[in-house]
Structure formats: structure tokens, C-alpha cells
Amino acid sequence: MKHIAESTVRRLSLYLRYLEEFEARGLATISSTELAARGRTTSAQVRKDLSFFGSFGKRGLGYSVPELEKRLRRILGLEREWRVVIIGMGKIGAALAYYSGFRQRGFRIVGLYDDDPAKIGRKVDSFTIRAAADLARDAAKQPADIAVITVPAGAAQQATDAAVRAGVRGIMNFAPVQLSVPAPVALRNVNMAMELEGLAFALTNPG
Amino acid sequence: MKHIAESTVRRLSLYLRYLEEFEARGLATISSTELAARGRTTSAQVRKDLSFFGSFGKRGLGYSVPELEKRLRRILGLEREWRVVIIGMGKIGAALAYYSGFRQRGFRIVGLYDDDPAKIGRKVDSFTIRAAADLARDAAKQPADIAVITVPAGAAQQATDAAVRAGVRGIMNFAPVQLSVPAPVALRNVNMAMELEGLAFALTNPG
Numbered sequence: 195m196k197h198i199a200e201s202t203v204r205r206l207s208l209y210l211r212y213l214e215e216f217e218a219r220g221l222a223t224i225s226s227t228e229l230a231a232r233g234r235t236t237s238a239q240v241r242k243d244l245s246f247f248g249s250f251g252k253r254g255l256g257y258s259v260p261e262l263e264k265r266l267r268r269i270l271g272l273e274r275e276w277r278v279v280i281i282g283m284g285k286i287g288a289a290l291a292y293y294s295g296f297r298q299r300g301f302r303i304v305g306l307y308d309d310d311p312a313k314i315g316r317k318v319d320s321f322t323i324r325a326a327a328d329l330a331r332d333a334a335k336q337p338a339d340i341a342v343i344t345v346p347a348g349a350a351q352q353a354t355d356a357a358v359r360a361g362v363r364g365i366m367n368f369a370p371v372q373l374s375v376p377a378p379v380a381l382r383n384v385n386m387a388m389e390l391e392g393l394a395f396a397l398t399n400p401g
Numbered sequence: 402m403k404h405i406a407e408s409t410v411r412r413l414s415l416y417l418r419y420l421e422e423f424e425a426r427g428l429a430t431i432s433s434t435e436l437a438a439r440g441r442t443t444s445a446q447v448r449k450d451l452s453f454f455g456s457f458g459k460r461g462l463g464y465s466v467p468e469l470e471k472r473l474r475r476i477l478g479l480e481r482e483w484r485v486v487i488i489g490m491g492k493i494g495a496a497l498a499y500y501s502g503f504r505q506r507g508f509r510i511v512g513l514y515d516d517d518p519a520k521i522g523r524k525v526d527s528f529t530i531r532a533a534a535d536l537a538r539d540a541a542k543q544p545a546d547i548a549v550i551t552v553p554a555g556a557a558q559q560a561t562d563a564a565v566r567a568g569v570r571g572i573m574n575f576a577p578v579q580l581s582v583p584a585p586v587a588l589r590n591v592n593m594a595m596e597l598e599g600l601a602f603a604l605t606n607p608g
Contacts, residue, residue: 198602198606200599201408203598203599203602204595204599206602207595207598207599269602269605269606270601270602270605271598271605271606272598272601276597276604285492285495285496285499285500286497288496289492289493289495290493292492293493295593295594296593299594299597299598301594301597301601340597340600340601340604363604364601364603378607382599382600384591384596385414385502386500386503387503388411388414388415389573390503390506390508391410391414391477391478391479391506392410392411392414392589393571393572393573393587394478394479394507394508394547394571395405395410395476395477396410396571396589397478397546397547397570397571398478399405399478400585
């Protein structure tokens with residue numbers, strides 16, 4: 195398959211959400227124009243995004259809402275459950291542990307880790323925080339797919355290396371630092387300050 | 402100015418971070434090739450991104466690190482302080498209130514709000530949580546530039562409308578819902594589940 199840009203994948207996630215809305219409103223079919231209008235993009239963009247993944251819809255009839263939903267779920271890898279660990283039980287990590295939006299999308303948290311002896315053994319939601327050193331042992335029993343890294347910047351690479359050694363194949367990094375991961379481990383970064391910088395840019399350069 | 406894509410602005414934020422690293426290492430000039438290598442992109446991409454904003458650097462000499470930093474800060478709107486309020490003092494909102502990365506970039510939190518009587522009056526960091534209804538009154542004294550929305554999805558549009566009425570010009574939305582804002586208010590969304598979906602896609606469609 196061709197390389198698919200992150201921005202395309204993000205739009206696919208949005209299309210799936212719009213389709214769920216359309217389905218909740220009882221709509222059985224949808225045109226690329228309607229889907230584009232919902233996402234404030236163009237129907238050409240919608241058709242191009244979907245064309246990466248084969249042919250969808252019938253000319254003049256639009257897309258079947260449940261069928262397109264199902265195919266988007268398959269494309270995005272949401273037809274299965276993903277096992278997620280969170281490493282770093284500071285405020286952001288603990289907040290993510292309680293976040294219900296993950297489970298709704300098939301991301302099941304299976305373990306919480308921290309290196310701080312004051313935190314190890316404490317309960318967060320239904321979990322007991324475990325030592326980061328236990329990650330490999332826990333993974334040997336039940337491997338995790340994805341590690342969310344919420345440790346301070348200086349500890350993030352070490353936490354990532356430990357997660358990769360424990361068999362994790364995807365890293366979601368909240369630490370404000372560039373991590374390196376071996377192929378084929380996938381890495382995505384969420385940088386809260388950078389998101390605000392995007393807003394600062396928009397406010398500084400209106401229109 | 403031409404419309405600048407969000408992905409371009411995100412790369413500018415990254416270039417600024419790389420330049421700060423280069424400066425910390427004592428480098429005075431940098432080529433587009435070196436900047437590109439640091440960001441795992443191409444020098445053509447770096448030159449294109451910067452060309453939106455006029456001419457930079459001297460052919461054969463590369464960019465002056467402090468000068469390019471200064472110009473990126475100006476372009477991104479980071480030469481001033483931005484006043485930020487957070488609406489919604491659940492776990493994510495409270496975690497963001499403590500996040501030191503904002504202040505380091507000139508985003509100063511000036512108020513925390515919630516509608517829950519059990520939370521109003523409680524302290525978070527050095528702030529006392531105030532009623533969402535107080536936002537307009539507080540803003541009349543000292544306006545805020547940006548509101549971070551961390552209320553549940555069902556309350557997000559109402560919180561956004563209140564922030565816009567109070568004079569806020571930028572909305573950073575963490576609620577998993579599509580908000581509508583009047584022009585010229587700027588809106589950005591952070592959707593934690595969508596970030597994980599990007600990873601699920603990468604793990605499902607390797608290479």
C-alpha cells in the first residue's frame with residue numbers, strides 16, 4: 195500500500211465519526227458531498243482519501259453508511275481490541291487512565307506503571323500502579339500493543355526502550371521530547387504546547 | 402498571506418524546537434539539510450515551509466540559528482504572552498492546569514472554571530476554581546485570549562459560547578465533539594482517542 199499521510203488517517207477517523215452521527219440519525223446512504231460538508235472539506239478530498247483503499251460506493255447512489263463505517267473501522271484497525279499500558283502516573287497519565295473515550299474505541303488499558311516508590315502500589319481507577327521494571331514480566335504473560343508515555347521528558351526514552359523490549363509495537367508520546375524507536379515500532383507525539391502554538395499562530399496571522 | 406496548512410505550522414513549531422537544541426549545542430548557523438535531517442524531512446520541505454514567510458538565510462551560508470529562531474517565534478506569535486483560561490476542572494483540565502510546558506512557551510493560565518458547585522472554590526495549583534458564569538465578569542477586568550475546553554462533550558458547545566461571549570479569540574477543544582465558533586475565532590481540537598486510532602492504523606497497515 196502507498197504511504198498514507200497522518201493527515202489522511204486523521205480525516206478517516208473524522209469520517210468514521212460523521213458516519214456514526216449519520217447512522218444515529220437514521221440515514222442509510224450518504225454522498226461524498228454530504229460527508230465533505232459535514233467535515234468542511236471538499237467531495238474531491240473525500241473521494242481521494244477513500245480511493246487509497248479501493249473502490250467504495252456506487253456512482254450516483256453514494257455510500258452505504260453502515261458499509262462505509264465497517265470498512266473504515268477495518269482500515270483504521272478498529273475491528274479488534276488494542277491492549278494499552280500507560281507509563282508515568284503523574285497528573286496527565288492518571289487523567290488518561292480514567293479517560294472513557296479510549297475504551298469506547300476498543301483501546302483497553304491493561305496496566306499502569308511508574309518508577310516512583312511513593313506511587314507503586316497505589317490504586318488508580320481499578321488498577322494498582324506497578325513498577326516500570328514489572329512491565330516486561332507482565333507483558334510476557336499478556337503482551338500490550340501500545341504504550342502511552344507520560345513520564346517527564348528526561349525519562350521518556352528509557353521508558354520507551356523498556357516498552358519496546360516488552361514487545362509493545364506502538365508508542366504514543368506525551369513527553370515534550372523527540373523519541374527514537376526501532377523499526378517497525380510506530381510512534382506518535384502529542385505535544386500540548388505545540389497545539390497552543392497552532393492557536394497562537396492562527397490568532398497572530400488571521401484570515 | 403496565503404492560507405498556511407496546520408501541518409506546516411506544526412513543522413514550524415518543530416523547527417523552532419530543533420533550533421533551540423542547535424543553539425544549546427553552540428551552533429551559530431544551520432543549513433536546510435541539517436534542519437531537515439533533524440526533523441526527518443527533506444531540505445526542499447524546509448525551504449518551502451520557510452518561503453511562505455519571506456526570504457531567510459543566505460545561499461551557501463545557511464541560516465543564522467538565533468535569527469531564524471527569532472523569526473519563527475514572531476511568525477508563530479510567541480513574542481508575546483497569551484492569557485489562557487481552562488473551562489472544565491475534571492481530571493484532564495486539572496492536569497493541564499499544572500502542566501509547566503505551557504508557561505515555558507508564553508501561555509499563562511489566568512483562570513480555571515467549572516460549573517460543578519462541589520468544585521467551585523477549590524484550589525488547583527495557585528488558582529481557586531470559579532463558576533463558569535464568572536468568566537465574562539473576570540474577562541471584563543482582564544480579558545483572556547484562549548480558552549481550553551475540558552468539559553464533557555454535552556457541555557462543550559455551551560462552554561465555548563460563553564468563552565466567545567467573554568471575548569476569547571481561540572478555542573482549544575479536548576471534548577470529543579465538533580464545536581462551532583463564529584469567525585474570526587480560531588478552533589483547534591485535541592482528540593486523545595483519534596491519536597490512538599492513528600497508531601492503530603499504523604500497526605494495522607505496516608510499512
